[in-house]
Amino acid sequence: MAVNIYHNLLIKASPKQVFDAVTKPEHLNNWWSLKSSGRPELGAEYNLNFTDDFNWYCKVSDVQKNTSIYFKMTKSDKDWEGTTFGFDLEPKDNATWLKFSHENWKMPxxxxxxxxxxxxxxxxxxxxxxxxGKIVPFQDRN
Known part of the structure; x- marks a missing residue:
């Protein structure tokens, strides 16, 4: 039985701005990871480093520029291993409707x-x- 996480939110920015924020390492490091690397290209590998103990990898499993991107975890803790997370972006009234998913968890x-x-x-x-433009220092992120 696989279980999934879903979150939707409206971001007052263009789909390109949101896409860049969820795909470019220089932006990922400002809201999620400590250090990251990767390119938003099909099959590209991303390194998501949070600490020495949480130095994870994933591959881009699907990407449509400025519209969506999905990552399949390839090296992580056992619960995240094999899961896929992604972002679908839809323009809406001068903003972007972000639909987030993190799927195929083994158990809740x-x-x-x-x-x-x-x-x-x-x-x-x-x-x-x-x-x-608010950046929360990495050590203060939950």
């Missing part, structure tokens, strides 16, 4: 529940970053 255990909460907090951080 404590890590799943904590990750769902963290994604909600991080996506709010993404919204504040894109709309207001």
């Amino acid at each position: 255990n404590d890590n799943f529940k904590h990750s769902s909460f963290c994604w909600a907090m991080l996506l709010n951080g993404l919204k504040n970053y894109v709309e207001k």
